[in-house]
Amino acid sequence: MTIKRIIYRLVFLGLTILIIPLLPVAIIFLGISNPEYVIYGTLNLDVSHRASAWEIYTTFLRHIILFDFGMSTASGQLAIKEIGSALGESAKSIIPALCFSYGVGTFIGLFIIKSQRAENLWRKSAFVFYVPMIVFSYVFLYLLDRMGIDFLSSIKYLFTSLILSIYPIYIVSKSFSKTIFETTESDFFSFHQSCGFNKKQIWKMFCKKFVFIDYLSFFENLVIYMFGFIFFVETPFGIHGIGYKFVFAIQRFDYPVIIGFCIFSIILLSIIGILTEMIRFRLDPRTINE
Amino acid sequence: MRIQKRGIIYFVVFFLILGYVYKSFIVNIEETKYLSAPSFRNWFGTDLTGADIFLRSMNALGIEIITISVVLPTIYCLGLFLGMLLSYFSNEKIREFFLNLIHYWVTLPVLLIALFLLILIGAGQINAIAIMIFILIPTQALYVYNQLEIAKKNDFVIAKMSYGLSKSYIYIYHLFPNVKNGVTSYTLARMPEILMMNLALNFLGLGVQPPNSSLGRMLFDGLSFMFSAWWMWVFLVGEIIFLFLFIKKIQIGTRGFYREF
Numbered sequence: 001m002t003i004k005r006i007i008y009r010l011v012f013l014g015l016t017i018l019i020i021p022l023l024p025v026a027i028i029f030l031g032i033s034n035p036e037y038v039i040y041g042t043l044n045l046d047v048s049h050r051a052s053a054w055e056i057y058t059t060f061l062r063h064i065i066l067f068d069f070g071m072s073t074a075s076g077q078l079a080i081k082e083i084g085s086a087l088g089e090s091a092k093s094i095i096p097a098l099c100f101s102y103g104v105g106t107f108i109g110l111f112i113i114k115s116q117r118a119e120n121l122w123r124k125s126a127f128v129f130y131v132p133m134i135v136f137s138y139v140f141l142y143l144l145d146r147m148g149i150d151f152l153s154s155i156k157y158l159f160t161s162l163i164l165s166i167y168p169i170y171i172v173s174k175s176f177s178k179t180i181f182e183t184t185e186s187d188f189f190s191f192h193q194s195c196g197f198n199k200k201q202i203w204k205m206f207c208k209k210f211v212f213i214d215y216l217s218f219f220e221n222l223v224i225y226m227f228g229f230i231f232f233v234e235t236p237f238g239i240h241g242i243g244y245k246f247v248f249a250i251q252r253f254d255y256p257v258i259i260g261f262c263i264f265s266i267i268l269l270s271i272i273g274i275l276t277e278m279i280r281f282r283l284d285p286r287t288i289n290e
Numbered sequence: 291m292r293i294q295k296r297g298i299i300y301f302v303v304f305f306l307i308l309g310y311v312y313k314s315f316i317v318n319i320e321e322t323k324y325l326s327a328p329s330f331r332n333w334f335g336t337d338l339t340g341a342d343i344f345l346r347s348m349n350a351l352g353i354e355i356i357t358i359s360v361v362l363p364t365i366y367c368l369g370l371f372l373g374m375l376l377s378y379f380s381n382e383k384i385r386e387f388f389l390n391l392i393h394y395w396v397t398l399p400v401l402l403i404a405l406f407l408l409i410l411i412g413a414g415q416i417n418a419i420a421i422m423i424f425i426l427i428p429t430q431a432l433y434v435y436n437q438l439e440i441a442k443k444n445d446f447v448i449a450k451m452s453y454g455l456s457k458s459y460i461y462i463y464h465l466f467p468n469v470k471n472g473v474t475s476y477t478l479a480r481m482p483e484i485l486m487m488n489l490a491l492n493f494l495g496l497g498v499q500p501p502n503s504s505l506g507r508m509l510f511d512g513l514s515f516m517f518s519a520w521w522m523w524v525f526l527v528g529e530i531i532f533l534f535l536f537i538k539k540i541q542i543g544t545r546g547f548y549r550e551f
Contacts, residue, residue, distance in 0.1 A: 269398070
């Protein structure tokens with residue numbers, strides 16, 4: 001089932017690349033809106049020359065395959081180069097945020113399992129995680145300024161990572177405590193206990209692996225979440241990453257960067273997803289027969 | 291403690307509605323003041339154009355509520371229809387294909403797809419609502435499908451089949467009532483997701499267009515005045531927190547309501 005799913009995902013990824021250029025063509029010819037300027041601008045086509053649907057489709061497809069999204073109208077640089085440099089800047093916030101989410105989430109999860117008081121406290125404070133990250137960005141930025149901390153220094157990366165990881169920490173801690181509870185209550189655990197293994201040994205041999213597999217299962221979703229909402233933290237903190245550049249590309253109608261960023265991210269995140277699933281498939285003993 | 295919390299929520303809702311009605315009447319007789327701090331006349335202050343922030347934020351809140359009340363029922367109905375259709379199909383190959391397609395869709399960055407589509411078809415709240423519905427339906431359908439598959443394994447369904455009742459009859463009169471409550475709870479649980487997406491689209495300026503306001507766009511405008519005119523964002527942040535917590539309360543309330551059934 002898992003192999004089939006990976007194959008299906010690869011096929012659908014291919015189909016996505018083929019379908020993306022069809023969307024603007026369909027929109028132009030159905031007359032839903034007027035995106036000619038978007039498309040012509042991205043493809044560096046002459047607006048006065050009316051291109052055929054096939055011409056637009058093939059040009060767009062070629063541009064996607066070659067990752068050539070034209071020149072940024074704002075900076076005059078290659079759009080892909082701009083996206084690449086922004087990606088490097090955003091990685092400074094996303095990678096620590098991921099480490100932070102898993103580390104702190106596991107730590108909290110352990111506390112929840114061990115102490116009833118910690119669990120109650122956690123449940124009562126859960127509302128914090130429902131507050132959108134933009135709120136935290138604004139509040140943190142304001143407080144940093146009030147405290148006299150220079151928020152334009154490298155400290156901004158620490159705060160953006162912290163803000164990005166608030167909701168993921170909730171997900172990780174909840175999932176961790178659930179996995180541990182389910183594993184310790186499972187027949188598998190009881191069986192090994194009756195075989196003479198103590199809890200520590202069972203935990204070392206098997207349970208660690210299950211937790212890791214569980215973590216991998218939502219790794220992709222966490223990356224998508226952070227990637228998708230990163231402009232909520234980068235714009236207030238002035239980090240020139242993908243989120244910030246995307247917001248300003250929209251402001252300046254810099255279509256090569258906008259379209260390039262969307263397509264590049266969709267493909268990149270799909271590939272990350274497929275790789276994660278493949279690793280999970282290799283590690284999960286439950287799929288070994290497949 | 292519970293009554294106190296509920297009391298606070300009722301008080302805030304009452305204050306916002308009453309304030310809106312009151313301010314709507316006095317706004318026309320006010321002289322324009324640019325970027326004025328909160329006062330008795332302008333409770334939340336005024337913005338760069340001299341507009342009353344309280345009135346603008348109430349307008350934005352209204353649009354958020356309208357968006358939710360359009361998106362939620364639509365994804366509920368369409369998700370239910372698609373999920374039932376998927377579960378109804380007896381052809382394994384077709385079902386496998388569609389299920390894998392939905393699984394693939396679920397793993398895609400939907401917000402980025404929404405942005406891509408919105409750039410192509412043009413900004414506007416109606417377009418944003420349409421795209422939100424489009425990208426949220428697959429997950430809804432997948433949930434309905436999973437629920438139906440679990441319900442199908444119940445003994446009563448097998449018993450009904452053995453009576454010779456038709457498949458569509460069992461789906462409409464037995465399986466649907468069985469999954470209805472779960473699907474409703476799940477749909478309501480998606481409210482923060484819809485709000486967050488709407489906030490993001492509006493923050494980028496792709497949703498509500500002037501003269502109407504949106505919380506996302508107002509927050510973006512407030513960013514330039516982060517330290518010089520705090521009232522441009524502080525009240526909005528408070529409103530957003532309130533909105534999300536209010537929705538959470540509704541969710542908990544409805545969950546309890548369905549559990550009683």
